[in-house]
Amino acid sequence: MAVQVQGKQVVASVDISTSAEDTSPAWLLDISGGLTVAVAAQDVIYVFPQVPQVVPVPQTPDHVTGVLVWQQRLVPAIDLGMYLDLKQTANDEIQAEVMVLVALAGSKLGALVLRQIPERVDVADSRQCDLPPVLHGWDCLAPSCFMHEVRGVVPILDLNTVFGRNLKTEIKD
Amino acid sequence: MNSQVTPEIGGQQMAVMNFPGVRLAVPLVEVHSLVSVFDLDESAANTSMLAQVEVDGQLLPAIGFDAELCTLSALPDDYRVCANLGSGNPMLGIICQSIDTLKQSIREQVLPECMLTKASFIKGLALNDGEVLLCTNLSALVEYISAADKLGDGFLSASLELS
Numbered sequence A: 001m002a003v004q005v006q007g008k009q010v011v012a013s014v015d016i017s018t019s020a021e022d023t024s025p026a027w028l029l030d031i032s033g034g035l036t037v038a039v040a041a042q043d044v045i046y047v048f049p050q051v052p053q054v055v056p057v058p059q060t061p062d063h064v065t066g067v068l069v070w071q072q073r074l075v076p077a078i079d080l081g082m083y084l085d086l087k088q089t090a091n092d093e094i095q096a097e098v099m100v101l102v103a104l105a106g107s108k109l110g111a112l113v114l115r116q117i118p119e120r121v122d123v124a125d126s127r128q129c130d131l132p133p134v135l136h137g138w139d140c141l142a143p144s145c146f147m148h149e150v151r152g153v154v155p156i157l158d159l160n161t162v163f164g165r166n167l168k169t170e171i172k173d
Numbered sequence B: 001m002n003s004q005v006t007p008e009i010g011g012q013q014m015a016v017m018n019f020p021g022v023r024l025a026v027p028l029v030e031v032h033s034l035v036s037v038f039d040l041d042e043s044a045a046n047t048s049m050l051a052q053v054e055v056d057g058q059l060l061p062a063i064g065f066d067a068e069l070c071t072l073s074a075l076p077d078d079y080r081v082c083a084n085l086g087s088g089n090p091m092l093g094i095i096c097q098s099i100d101t102l103k104q105s106i107r108e109q110v111l112p113e114c115m116l117t118k119a120s121f122i123k124g125l126a127l128n129d130g131e132v133l134l135c136t137n138l139s140a141l142v143e144y145i146s147a148a149d150k151l152g153d154g155f156l157s158a159s160l161e162l163s
Helices: A090-094 A168-172 B138-150 B155-162
Strands: A011-015 A023-030 A036-040 A044-047 A064-070 A073-078 A098-103 A109-114 A119-124 A144-148 A152-156 B008-012 B014-019 B022-027 B031-036 B051-055 B058-064 B081-085 B092-096 B098-101 B106-110 B124-128 B131-135
Touching: A023 A109, A064 A109, A119 A144, B014 B092, B014 B131, B031 B051, B051 B081, B051 B092, B081 B098, B092 B138, B106 B131
Parallel strands: A011 A119, A036 A152, A073 A109, B022 B131, B058 B092
Antiparallel strands: A023 A036, A023 A119, A044 A098, A064 A073, A098 A109, A144 A152, B008 B106, B014 B022, B014 B098, B031 B081, B051 B058, B081 B092, B106 B124, B124 B131
């Protein structure tokens, strides 16, 4: 499914692979807390040209910012930086938010709050590396990582786990 | 992307209780009756409930919620109506600013997994003319109140069991 973008320019692809290797296309997503994560290219199906209205839902986890309506569907929105307990930076407060719509198993949808427009990259298998220390304990959310030349270690998200049942309490317990 | 496969609960008539900035939908079939707040007995108010409401000769506990859907400890001036919940057998009064009945049947969607918490009585979401509605029901409210009351004096749980 092609990514639809209106009104905003998606950053041009950056090929970080070596030419002889097989690569997998991915999107780099900058979340709050200064961390960059990645998802498979086909998982991002829409970049919102403007931050959509998000309706807060009381009595839900703090990292779930609410629900938004997209094509008559109700979509939960998550601030992954909050979920991962990443320390918020000064930029998190002043930067305009971006949201992307992601595809989940069973034709479900989710939305992720980002700090800037996603960047498309091609990732080579040889770039695989260990989970960064800041994410130790979260390997269920990001089972693998790769090394990006500029951004350093980039965890690859398991979106179905991110949008699945809330693991935060279980992990902390 | 051509179909909605999010689990849905069958379409049903809903009533919507209005709280400050929050609209909470319940199945219309569970709304037994409505009472003005002027007809409530606030002399029985305690930390667990705002008042008691007499329905069919029974005294039911009546509670209310704020904008975060936390239970209120004092009755605000702009809360005007008490919706007595329980189809056939009323069990609980919910005091709110106002209540209205939706004209069309609503298809409730189960709350997404990532939004679930143990201490929530919101069981679903629904779209009504572009508006997002929070959905609950009597059993979820009773369960929530009973769980919260265990941390308190247990008075409300006892009232619910008696009624």
